[in-house]
Amino acid sequence: MKLAVIGAGTAGLAAARLIHQRQPHLTTTIYEKSRGLGGRAATRRREGFVFDHGAQYIKAPSAAVERFLTNELTADLLHDIGYPVWTFDQHNTITEGDRTHNADPKWVYRDGLNRLGKLLASDLDVQREVRIGRLQQISAHNHTGIGYELYHVDGQLVGVADMVLLTPPAPQIVDILNASEIDSGTRETLHAELAKAHYRRCLSLALAYDHTIERPFYALVNTDRAHPISWLGLEHKKGPERCPAGHSLLLPQMAAQFSLEHWETLTESLISLVAAQVSELLGMDLHTPLWGDVQRWRYALPASSADFATLNHTNSGLFFAGDYTIGPGRVHLAIESGWHVVEELERYLI
Secondary structure (H helix, E strand, O other): OEEEEEOOEHHHHHHHHHHHHHOOOOEEEEEEOOOOOEOOOOEEEEOOEEEEOOOOOEOOOOHHHHHHHHHHOOOOOEEEOOOOEEEEOOOOOEEOOOHHHHOOOOEEEOOOOHHHHHHHHOOOEEEEOOOEEEEEEEEOOOOOOEEEEEEEOOOOEEEEEOEEEEOOOHHHHHHHHHOOEOOHHHHHHHHHHHOOOEEEEEEEEEEEEOOOOOOOOOEEEEOOOOOOEEEEEEHHHHOHHHOOOOOEEEEEEEOHHHHHHOOOOOHHHHHHHHHHHHHHHHOOOOOOOOEEEEEEEEEEEEEEOOOHHHHHOOOOOEEEOOHHHOOOOOHHHHHHHHHHHHHHHHHHHO
16 A cells, blocks of 8 residues: 655654554655755755744644654754743834743754754655646555556656645645546535635745844744734744854744735845834844845745545545644644544545
8 A cells, every 4th residue: 555645844744754653564655846844844044044934943732742852753952942932012012921821842953943854754755856736546456446646747657656645735735636637526525625724925034143132032923913023033042053153143024914015025125124124123223134034935824724524534545634724833733733634544544
């Protein structure tokens, strides 16, 4: 029996890792369209700086997730940031954050959150820079008689599987299914459910400075949703490995409306605009960073979700995982979604 996993984000990797452990007879291959692993748990390096330009840290509200991070995966580079997250409003008024929430660890890897994807993918068959464009349902010699051919966007056949787990953002899955030849009733059910998942865009910037910026918090989060900035992280608070000595790195992530309005704004203009807003928020002149970086996340955070059971109970051999099936965009939710879909895969195998 063969399982194909489309997407090497956190959900896909967590699912593939668990199914590999629990069903070693099942041959699993992961197809990832890019070179990176871990999806929004992403890291960049530039001029001696290291910064997480997607997810900012990992929370572990359940004992299972905490054990997984600290015991099952190599934890040598894992640590708690140790600083709180404070809040701000549309008037740039900064207040101390919720002490209960701040008591929970905020886990990061010293060399960047993309370490998570690398750890999850260890010992797994990951085919990188392979973008699946469509599926072709075929007859198969298994207990259901259903299988799938997987085709690259260029039309080339890249694999055959008895089951397919799709883990990209919902709109990208819809594109794959629309191009696929599968049972029409199954397609209609899946399309109707996936259409319920909507995403907020996010412009994520990094601003580097040649002086220290010290505050009693690690980050600020906007609470009234009336500010252009949604999140401002002090990336250098994650550890000395993140910046050259005597330097600072700020990571503003912009609110959905601002991101939509400025999606096409030229990079240099966007950096200047956001640096001015950061200056106002922190009350200091930060208009001229050493350099700036921009990441445009089209599918940053699920604003609404699709029903996990509806997607995974079609008896078609098609399965779905991702944070859009379980709640807001959080790394630990993506992990749990991957674990949850393994239970559905195992039921299908019986």
